[in-house]
Amino acid sequence: xxxLEENLLDHLQRPEFAELHSVLISHSFPKGGYICQPGTGSNxxxxxxxxxxxxxxxxxxxxxxxxILTKGDIYSTHTGTFVQxxxxxxxxxxxxxxxxxxxxxxxxxxKAMVRVLGNIxxxxxxxxxxxxxxxxxxxxxxxxxxxxxxxxxxxxxxxVQIQIDLSIEQIARLIGSTRQTVSMLLNDxxxxxxxxxxxxxxxxxxxxxxxxxxxxxxxx
Amino acid sequence: xxxLEENLLDHLQRPEFAELHSVLISHSFPKGGYICQPGTGSNxxxxxxxxxxxxxxxxxxxxxxxxILTKGDIYSTHTGTFVQxxxxxxxxxxxxxxxxxxxxxxxxxxKAMVRVLGNIxxxxxxxxxxxxxxxxxxxxxxxxxxxxxxxxxxxxxxxVQIQIDLSIEQIARLIGSTRQTVSMLLNDxxxxxxxxxxxxxxxxxxxxxxxxxxxxxxxx
DNA sequence: GAGTCTCTGTCGGCCAGGCGACAGTCTTTT
DNA sequence: AAAAGACTGTCGCCTGGCCGACAGAGACTC
Numbered sequence: 045x046x047x048l049e050e051n052l053l054d055h056l057q058r059p060e061f062a063e064l065h066s067v068l069i070s071h072s073f074p075k076g077g078y079i080c081q082p083g084t085g086s087n088x089x090x091x092x093x094x095x096x097x098x099x100x101x102x103x104x105x106x107x108x109x110x111x112i113l114t115k116g117d118i119y120s121t122h123t124g125t126f127v128q129x130x131x132x133x134x135x136x137x138x139x140x141x142x143x144x145x146x147x148x149x150x151x152x153x154x155k156a157m158v159r160v161l162g163n164i165x166x167x168x169x170x171x172x173x174x175x176x177x178x179x180x181x182x183x184x185x186x187x188x189x190x191x192x193x194x195x196x197x198x199x200x201x202x203x204v205q206i207q208i209d210l211s212i213e214q215i216a217r218l219i220g221s222t223r224q225t226v227s228m229l230l231n232d233x234x235x236x237x238x239x240x241x242x243x244x245x246x247x248x249x250x251x252x253x254x255x256x257x258x259x260x261x262x263x264x
Numbered sequence: 265x266x267x268l269e270e271n272l273l274d275h276l277q278r279p280e281f282a283e284l285h286s287v288l289i290s291h292s293f294p295k296g297g298y299i300c301q302p303g304t305g306s307n308x309x310x311x312x313x314x315x316x317x318x319x320x321x322x323x324x325x326x327x328x329x330x331x332i333l334t335k336g337d338i339y340s341t342h343t344g345t346f347v348q349x350x351x352x353x354x355x356x357x358x359x360x361x362x363x364x365x366x367x368x369x370x371x372x373x374x375k376a377m378v379r380v381l382g383n384i385x386x387x388x389x390x391x392x393x394x395x396x397x398x399x400x401x402x403x404x405x406x407x408x409x410x411x412x413x414x415x416x417x418x419x420x421x422x423x424v425q426i427q428i429d430l431s432i433e434q435i436a437r438l439i440g441s442t443r444q445t446v447s448m449l450l451n452d453x454x455x456x457x458x459x460x461x462x463x464x465x466x467x468x469x470x471x472x473x474x475x476x477x478x479x480x481x482x483x484x
Numbered sequence: 485g486a487g488t489c490t491c492t493g494t495c496g497g498c499c500a501g502g503c504g505a506c507a508g509t510c511t512t513t514t
Numbered sequence: 515a516a517a518a519g520a521c522t523g524t525c526g527c528c529t530g531g532c533c534g535a536c537a538g539a540g541a542c543t544c
Contacts, residue, residue: 101389101392101393103393103396103397106396106397108392108396123385123386123389124386124389125389148371148375149371150371151368151369151370151371151374154371154374154375154377154378155368155369155374157374157378158374158377158378158381161378161381161382161385162381164385165343165381165384165385165388166343166344168385168388168389168392169321169343169344169345169388171392172321172328172388172391172392172395173321173323175392175395175396176323176326176328176395176440177323177326179500179501180500180501211520211521211522212521212522212523213521213522220396221501221502222501222502222503223521223522224501224502224503224504224522224523224524224525225500225501225502227522227523227524228523228524231522231523231524244510244521399530399531400530400531431490431491431492432491432492432493433491433492441531441532442531442532442533443491443492444492444493444494444495444531444532444533444534445530445531445532447492447493447494448493448494451492451493451494464491464540485544486543486544487542487543487544488541488542488543488544489540489541489542489543490539490540490541490542491538491539491540491541492537492538492539492540493536493537493538493539494535494536494537494538495534495535495536495537496533496534496535497532497533497534498531498532498533498534499529499530499531499532499533500529500530500531500532501528501529501530502527502528502529502530503526503527503528503529504525504526504527505524505525505526506523506524506525507522507523507524508521508522508523508524509520509521509522509523510519510520510521510522511518511519511520511521512517512518512519512520513516513517513518513519514515514516514517514518
């Protein structure tokens with residue numbers, strides 16, 4: 045679902061959008077700040093100018109990541125999701141009404157929306173799959189494997205090192221489980237030699253493909 | 265997320281799309297036929313011309329409805345979802361490559377996509393919520409209440425009648441549970457006087473709002 | 485009306501995983 | 515270095531819900 049070649053922001057720099065800038069108000073958010081939370085009643089559309097923001101579904105105790113928005117991504121606040129700045133971030137905001145009137149007809153804008161929605165949708169399918177079909181262990185393995193594939197550091201001996209600066213409790217939230225269960229599972233994985241934990245927040249996966257295959261087995 | 269005023273099909277009837285018709289191939293599907301199933305490797309985009317088609321996530325034993333597409337809706341086959349004709353249906357199909365080249369730049373097309381994706385996304389959030397936070401009973405109540413609100417027949421005495429021509433087994437699938445559990449829960453609801461079952465596939469909810477409130481209580 | 489099928493209700497066994505509790509360990513502060 | 519605080523590992527209990535099994539109950543065929 046990748047359609048965008050040109051960055052949406054560059055596109056909006058063009059002269060024909062000059063008058064639009066008056067209604068696109070720039071807002072800055074510090075790292076960790078919330079761009080939106082469900083239930084605040086605000087109904088805005090925003091475009092990320094700089095920084096990274098994380099979109100997630102959250103409830104009292106659990107939270108499921110839906111995606112990371114970066115420069116040029118566009119999203120709406122009235123979707124029942126949380127949007128939090130992962131780094132200091134700047135966004136352009138406008139209300140939905142103005143957005144519809146002025147911007148919906150623009151293919152670059154809708155293309156950006158399709159891209160973002162498509163990605164989030166894909167992630168949410170994965171989440172549903174995980175919740176409906178996989179046990180906690182599989183979800184944990186999937187989380188680590190994902191992280192390894194995406195941001196892992198491959199070492200000379202073929203192992204992959206990943207840095208997850210999250211407490212066990214936070215990891216548990218991400219996969220919709222509990223501290224105790226995750227703690228136990230991680231130790232099981234270590235005892236089985238599938239992962240090592242050289243230090244806090246750091247994991248070492250000696251053989252990633254073997255590791256991944258373990259997650260798949262426990263399918264019901 | 266409703267942006268479309270003009271129907272996409274009318275839009276495509278315009279003269280400037282005349283040459284496009286050669287690549288938009290019309291396909292008919294009988295009621296119950298599959299427009300796409302995951303894993304078939306096909307990578308097509310289609311627009312619904314007539315009929316209703318149902319999009320759902322399915323696995324061996326369970327299936328989760330994501331939405332119903334009708335005239336003018338546009339969707340893609342490589343999303344890992346099943347798409348099944350609920351009635352006899354006609355769709356216009358083309359491959360993704362052509363679609364990107366010829367149609368992605370058109371705001372009506374992308375608007376339709378945003379609308380469809382937005383709806384499906386919303387539904388999938390609801391599913392995640394249900395799976396992660398609600399027990400089977402809540403999901404069952406939600407399903408029935410939803411059906412009642414949407415297609416229910418309000419009787420004079422304030423009760424609502426709904427027609428669900430599904431076996432208990434099929435209902436169980438829709439909420440990701442089992443025949444036995446659903447059978448038990450339905451009987452519990454009947455014993456509690458919250459629903460009645462005058463005949464096969466028919467339910468009667470004497471007081472819908474009371475009924476709905478029961479579903480919410482069991483939140484963890 | 486007898487046989488066959490499909491659907492429904494109910495029971496008992498079983499287990500993943502949530503939760504409270506508590507001890508041990510690592511960090512930070514003063 | 516001592517105290518306070520946060521994080522981690524484990525144990526045991528308990529429950530929701532899956533599963534197999536089996537017995538009615540309608541429906542359909544011959």
